Amino acid sequence: xxxxxxxIESRALWYLTRGSGAVSxxxxxxxxxxGVANVARWSPERTPRFVVQRVHRDLxxxxxxxxxxxxxxxxxxxxxxxxxxxxxxxxxxxxxxxxLGFGALAFDLLLAIAITSLLRARLGYTLWRAIHWTxxxxxxVAVLHGAGVGSDTSTPWMLGLVGVSVGSVLAAAVWRIxxxxxxxxxxxxLLVVGAVLMPPALAVWMVTGPLRGGWAVRAGTPxxxxxxxxxTASAPSVAAIVLPQQADFSGSxxxxxxxxxxxxxxxxxxxxxxxxxxxxxxxxxxxxxxEGFSVRSGTIRLIPPQGAATYRGEVTGLDEGALRARLSxxxxxxxxxxVQMSISASGQVQGRLLIGAVSSSEVVQ
Amino acid sequence: xxxxxxxxxxxxxxxxxxxxxxxxxxxLREHRAAFPPxxxxxxxxxxELIDAIDAAGLRGRGGAAFPTAVKMRxxxxxxxxxxxxxxxxxxxxxxxxxxxLMTLGPHLVLDGAELAAAAVDAxxxxxxxxxxxxxxxxxxxxxxGERSAVARRGVSVxxxxxxxxxxxxxxxxxxxxxxxxxxxxxxxxxPFVRGVRGRPTLIQNVETLGHLALINAFGPTWFRxxxxxxxxxxxxxxxSGGVAHPGVYEIEVGAKIGDVMRxxxxxxxxxxxxxxxxxxxxxxxxxxxxxxxxxxSGLAAVGGIVGxxxxxVVPEDACGWTETANVLRWLAGxxxxxxxxxxxxxxxxxxxxxxxxxxxxxxxxxxxxxxWAADVRGRGACALPxxxxxxxxxxLEVFGADVRAHLHGRRCAGSREPRILPVPEPGKAA
Amino acid sequence: xxxxxxxxxxxGHGICAELLPEMIRLDDWGYPILDxxxxxxxxxxxxxxxxxxxxxxxxxxxxxxxxxxx
Numbered sequence: 001x002x003x004x005x006x007x008i009e010s011r012a013l014w015y016l017t018r019g020s021g022a023v024s025x026x027x028x029x030x031x032x033x034x035g036v037a038n039v040a041r042w043s044p045e046r047t048p049r050f051v052v053q054r055v056h057r058d059l060x061x062x063x064x065x066x067x068x069x070x071x072x073x074x075x076x077x078x079x080x081x082x083x084x085x086x087x088x089x090x091x092x093x094x095x096x097x098x099x100l101g102f103g104a105l106a107f108d109l110l111l112a113i114a115i116t117s118l119l120r121a122r123l124g125y126t127l128w129r130a131i132h133w134t135x136x137x138x139x140x141v142a143v144l145h146g147a148g149v150g151s152d153t154s155t156p157w158m159l160g161l162v163g164v165s166v167g168s169v170l171a172a173a174v175w176r177i178x179x180x181x182x183x184x185x186x187x188x189x190l191l192v193v194g195a196v197l198m199p200p201a202l203a204v205w206m207v208t209g210p211l212r213g214g215w216a217v218r219a220g221t222p223x224x225x226x227x228x229x230x231x232t233a234s235a236p237s238v239a240a241i242v243l244p245q246q247a248d249f250s251g252s253x254x255x256x257x258x259x260x261x262x263x264x265x266x267x268x269x270x271x272x273x274x275x276x277x278x279x280x281x282x283x284x285x286x287x288x289x290x291e292g293f294s295v296r297s298g299t300i301r302l303i304p305p306q307g308a309a310t311y312r313g314e315v316t317g318l319d320e321g322a323l324r325a326r327l328s329x330x331x332x333x334x335x336x337x338x339v340q341m342s343i344s345a346s347g348q349v350q351g352r353l354l355i356g357a358v359s360s361s362e363v364v365q
Numbered sequence: 366x367x368x369x370x371x372x373x374x375x376x377x378x379x380x381x382x383x384x385x386x387x388x389x390x391x392x393l394r395e396h397r398a399a400f401p402p403x404x405x406x407x408x409x410x411x412x413e414l415i416d417a418i419d420a421a422g423l424r425g426r427g428g429a430a431f432p433t434a435v436k437m438r439x440x441x442x443x444x445x446x447x448x449x450x451x452x453x454x455x456x457x458x459x460x461x462x463x464x465x466l467m468t469l470g471p472h473l474v475l476d477g478a479e480l481a482a483a484a485v486d487a488x489x490x491x492x493x494x495x496x497x498x499x500x501x502x503x504x505x506x507x508x509x510g511e512r513s514a515v516a517r518r519g520v521s522v523x524x525x526x527x528x529x530x531x532x533x534x535x536x537x538x539x540x541x542x543x544x545x546x547x548x549x550x551x552x553x554x555x556p557f558v559r560g561v562r563g564r565p566t567l568i569q570n571v572e573t574l575g576h577l578a579l580i581n582a583f584g585p586t587w588f589r590x591x592x593x594x595x596x597x598x599x600x601x602x603x604x605s606g607g608v609a610h611p612g613v614y615e616i617e618v619g620a621k622i623g624d625v626m627r628x629x630x631x632x633x634x635x636x637x638x639x640x641x642x643x644x645x646x647x648x649x650x651x652x653x654x655x656x657x658x659x660x661x662s663g664l665a666a667v668g669g670i671v672g673x674x675x676x677x678v679v680p681e682d683a684c685g686w687t688e689t690a691n692v693l694r695w696l697a698g699x700x701x702x703x704x705x706x707x708x709x710x711x712x713x714x715x716x717x718x719x720x721x722x723x724x725x726x727x728x729x730x731x732x733x734x735x736x737w738a739a740d741v742r743g744r745g746a747c748a749l750p751x752x753x754x755x756x757x758x759x760x761l762e763v764f765g766a767d768v769r770a771h772l773h774g775r776r777c778a779g780s781r782e783p784r785i786l787p788v789p790e791p792g793k794a795a
Numbered sequence: 796x797x798x799x800x801x802x803x804x805x806x807g808h809g810i811c812a813e814l815l816p817e818m819i820r821l822d823d824w825g826y827p828i829l830d831x832x833x834x835x836x837x838x839x840x841x842x843x844x845x846x847x848x849x850x851x852x853x854x855x856x857x858x859x860x861x862x863x864x865x
Contacts, residue, residue: 038850039850041808041809048810048813049808049809049810049813050810050813050814050848053810053848053850120847120852121846121847121852124852125804125851125852128852550803551803552801552802552803552804703802703803704802704803704805705802705805705806705807705824705825705826706802706822706824706826707802709823709824709826710822710824713823713824737823740822740823740828744802744826744828745802746801746802746803
């Protein structure tokens with residue numbers, strides 16, 4: 001079997017997911033603050049109040065666009081097992097069900113808020129106000145989603161963003177409470193209690209949860225994704241070994257077809273026969289076609305002996321039958337590799353591994 | 366149709382007043398001795414009853430003077446079984462006629478309520494009475510009790526106390542209260558369309574129902590034999606203030622105010638001004654009041670209303686403006702608190718009026734009063750702001766001299782007199 | 796069509812006066828005073844937008860009552 005050239009998707013989608021999620025949180029914070037400004041009848045000097053009202057409304061529609069991007073990118077990317085339905089039906093996903101579920105819940109609430117606001121004149125004031133009141137809770141749910149499911153939670157910029165958002169919404173809540181109530185009194189009590197309890201509760205939860213080691217496991221990340229992460233995390237000593245520039249290898253390959261369609265996974269496990277015995281694990285996702293295996297994406301792990309760090313990375317290209325990848329050992333060492341291989345009908349693999357900065361002219365057939 | 370031209374307007378009119386000419390409430394037995402039970406018409410004669418009321422030209426005696434037959438036809442024409450509400454709230458502090466009628470002659474009122482229920486085919490009568498009028502309440506409750514022993518026709522009658530308040534007796538406030546809310550007006554549909562528990566509701570003043578019972582007994586022609594065509598019959602008025610014999614009097618509609626005052630013993634201290642209608646009514650100067658007939662067209666010609674039949678005389682040596690400012694402050698406290706222009710406007714008007722009293726106001730205060738009056742009129746959910754503005758503007762006209770004197774720092778002797786116009790504390794009747 | 800205000804629902808936000816100053820002005824306390832006249836055709840779209848912008852949904856557009864006959 002031969003490997004067919006195809007376009008390899010990169011992890012750009014995953015970055016877009018995280019970015020659009022962060023922007024959505026910022027937008028939601030701004031929306032809550034502007035909403036309170038509306039009730040408080042505040043507008044900047046020389047700006048009419050209907051402008052503040054309009055910006056609040058427009059940002060609410062904009063955040064829905066960003067959330068749509070957020071959802072679409074994570075589902076299409078496919079790295080994590082998240083389906084379209086998981087975006088609206090909460091707590092049913094295979095990936096961190098509770099924390100992803102909060103995102104779906106927040107999205108559902110936002111849709112309800114947006115629809116009731118657009119149809120306000122027809123639905124009547126009381127119903128609109130009752131649903132609009134859930135915005136405070138929706139914001140909290142969105143923060144829990146972001147902190148629980150995000151992979152950047154512990155980074156300084158993400159912590160800063162969450163901190164600024166929490167501070168802004170807390171200030172807005174205090175402003176709202178100070179304005180007084182003409183309607184349903186329990187709402188005021190709820191908001192006061194929420195405002196008092198939310199920051200410490202959130203801080204405690206973050207410290208004992210997402211910011212403490214092992215969160216990925218406790219949050220419900222599927223085990224195959226965990227193994228990939230664990231492999232990079234568990235490497236003990238940092239002894240850098242000298243990798244050969246080139247090595248031949250042999251081993252076996254296995255083709256798993258998905259239960260429906262043409263998608264298949266080709267997994268290869270090979271060993272080099274040189275002085276530095278290396279294990280190579282190549283996992284390719286693609287489609288089995290009559291002419292061969294069409295590669296869509298893949299990961300490669302290069303496992304040196306004696307507990308040295310594993311290099312892993314993604315397939316970035318396939319040209320002239322050679323897989324290209326950039327691998328990292330998780331400690332800063334990055335290598336470019338090229339892998340040529342052929343697979344026999346019985347599943348035997350033979351090939352050559354080239355390590356280092358490789359240009360296409362050095363690839364030998 | 367005989368008019369009032371040949372009658373002596375100051376002669377006593379004795380239609381309702383015989384029922385009031387007593388010291389203790391009438392019992393059912395005594396009442397029935399003089400008055401047969403109202404006949405219970407079946408379907409055909411329901412229309413006849415309303416036609417008779419129409420022919421009699423009966424108009425409401427609660428302040429709006431709305432034709433009763435028109436109201437009944439509107440209520441009875443709906444799909445659901447109506448409710449009748451007897452409005453005995455009498456929120457007008459200077460009026461006592463409804464209280465007196467309910468206390469001394471409850472059975473005449475209840476006869477009228479029964480007839481009204483028959484006319485619109487209602488199965489429920491609710492008698493509202495001011496919660497802070499204990500004698501009236503006891504009397505009407507006893508009367509309802511006496512009648513329940515001989516009740517028929519499946520019409521339930523119950524008494525409901527109404528919290529004291531100027532706006533509590535407004536039609537929509539009553540419905541709001543009876544539907545479980547506070548006694549303040551709503552913006553919803555008019556009660557004759559949808560009222561108590563969603564049913565068409567007929568709300569009638571206590572005195573109106575008394576006249577209704579008399580019309581049923583003596584006929585529309587009899588009823589029209591006195592009073593002008595636009596509002597036939599007699600009416601009860603409460604004469605108070607600087608007259609020798611204040612109290613509730615029955616007069617022919619259209620009697621001149623001056624004659625009514627004479628009938629109450631005249632004004633020994635002279636007349637500085639006369640308040641006609643109530644605190645939503647109009648001040649009239651003495652010479653004008655003397656000749657104005659107490660009927661809708663007569664009062665309209667001088668910018669006033671018949672209202673609740675209040676005639677309050679301010680003596681010449683008292684300060685009409687101080688009385689006005691006092692009442693305006695009270696009215697500002699009587700708002701339901703729902704409509705911004707009324708809540709803020711009446712408070713601002715009362716403040717400016719007080720500034721005039723104490724001499725601290727200048728011409729600017731005067732200008733502000735006029736501007737606020739124009740701004741506030743018609744911008745509330747009920748007639749309170751409109752009434753207050755009418756009250757204010759007529760005071761500015763009638764007591765112009767007083768106002769000018771106060772504006773220039775002279776505080777008059779009259780402003781230190783005890784109050785003529787009653788301004789009850791919240792929760793208390795006058 | 797005429798503009799109508801529910802005075803109980805109105806809480807004096809004043810956004811209506813910003814959007815339709817041709818027919819709405821504010822009194823000393825921030826509450827709207829409506830021009831009682833018919834809304835001109837060219838202002839109708841703006842009037843509808845004003846209705847939707849009221850935070851308390853206190854504004855309505857009502858048909859003119861038919862002129863009484865006879």
